[in-house]
Amino acid sequence: MTTEPTPATRPQVRPPVRDLPAYVPGKPPAARVGLTTYKLSSNENPYPPLPGVLEAAVEAAARMNRYPDMACAGLYAALSDKLGVPTTRLAAGTGSVAVLYHLLQAFCASGDEVVYAWRSFEAYPIAVAVTGATSVQVPLTLEARHDLDAMAAAITDRTKVVLVCSPNNPTGTSVHRAELETFLDRVPAHVVVVLDEAYREFVRPLGGPDSFDGVDLQRTRANVVAMRTFAKAYGLAGFRVGYVVASEEVAAAVRACALPFGVSSVAQAAAVASLEREAELLERVEAITAERTRVADALAHQGWTVPDPQGNFVWLPLGDRTGDFATTAERAGVMVRPFAGEGVRVTIGEPAGNDVFLSAAAQFAP
Ligand SMILES: *Cc1c(COP(=O)(O)O)cnc(C)c1O
Numbered sequence: 327m328t329t330e331p332t333p334a335t336r337p338q339v340r341p342p343v344r345d346l347p348a349y350v351p352g353k354p355p356a357a358r359v360g361l362t363t364y365k366l367s368s369n370e371n372p373y374p375p376l377p378g379v380l381e382a383a384v385e386a387a388a389r390m391n392r393y394p395d396m397a398c399a400g401l402y403a404a405l406s407d408k409l410g411v412p413t414t415r416l417a418a419g420t421g422s423v424a425v426l427y428h429l430l431q432a433f434c435a436s437g438d439e440v441v442y443a444w445r446s447f448e449a450y451p452i453a454v455a456v457t458g459a460t461s462v463q464v465p466l467t468l469e470a471r472h473d474l475d476a477m478a479a480a481i482t483d484r485t486k487v488v489l490v491c492s493p494n495n496p497t498g499t500s501v502h503r504a505e506l507e508t509f510l511d512r513v514p515a516h517v518v519v520v521l522d523e524a525y526r527e528f529v530r531p532l533g534g535p536d537s538f539d540g541v542d543l544q545r546t547r548a549n550v551v552a553m554r555t556f557a558k559a560y561g562l563a564g565f566r567v568g569y570v571v572a573s574e575e576v577a578a579a580v581r582a583c584a585l586p587f588g589v590s591s592v593a594q595a596a597a598v599a600s601l602e603r604e605a606e607l608l609e610r611v612e613a614i615t616a617e618r619t620r621v622a623d624a625l626a627h628q629g630w631t632v633p634d635p636q637g638n639f640v641w642l643p644l645g646d647r648t649g650d651f652a653t654t655a656e657r658a659g660v661m662v663r664p665f666a667g668e669g670v671r672v673t674i675g676e677p678a679g680n681d682v683f684l685s686a687a688a689q690f691a692p
Pocket of ligand 1 (some may be wrong): 522568
């Protein structure tokens, strides 16, 4: 006797999607009478748009009845010029997170594996799960750095993609060039390695032996992908634009999975205008890294041992005191990004906001 399966009584969400972890966005501060508040919870750039960028966006907004250029021709031409790569090696999207979704869609299906360090960027487990693939999370070292040996060892015949986040969100540590090259030599040629360089502009010394350039690495390694964004150093977080530089084949696959007309006209215009203003941009990045040094020195003076901060943020390993610290900081007017039981990530913002953070940190100093 055979029994008919009972028909479902409501729409059935795919299990990996049903069980997705939630992305926790950094909270904005609540407005408070008589207290200046600072949002140091989302690694945003504290500066207003660069001169001329707002004007370029406004000009593009005047054509909002038209679709954007789906081929992103102006943006690809500007990036091609700046990076010295043909436009056929570029794929843009609505933020680098969107480009990562497209890339994973192009390479991963149910049963495949994606290897990355943990803790790292919280978008990774979500993006991987959406494809139905399995996350293989490799713990960071005790210094909160990528354990590249363990990551290489975690690659199996089911691995399709490896994600390397440098500087790592949220711990701030960077992967060094020599260790990365050794790692890349060990990765099978058919496994895609995405180098998430969201914070590369903040690495110091940039071009030193401890830094790498993903765009250079992908020139000679067809499985390496450099992923970059306009959200952090370029200050365009609200406009959503990021891109990858990859081999022609990989870039074409990523573009094929992209939503049509994803990157808006205003975002394309603002990104192009920002690329034209590199000098002013780099001045601001320099000011943020100088401020980062001031904050890190003050923390060390208070007795903290923090991982070497190479992004526009610092990581305070607070363990069980994480929630208490976030509450104390919020009362003082600063929103940080807590990771329950682990620590807080604090963006380098305006000096006055950083000072409020430092006085909260002093109360919790070890
Ligand atoms: C902020 C961030 C990004 C950029 O995300 P967008 O979608 O471009 O805003 C990518 N990777 C990491 C690790 C980040 O922290």
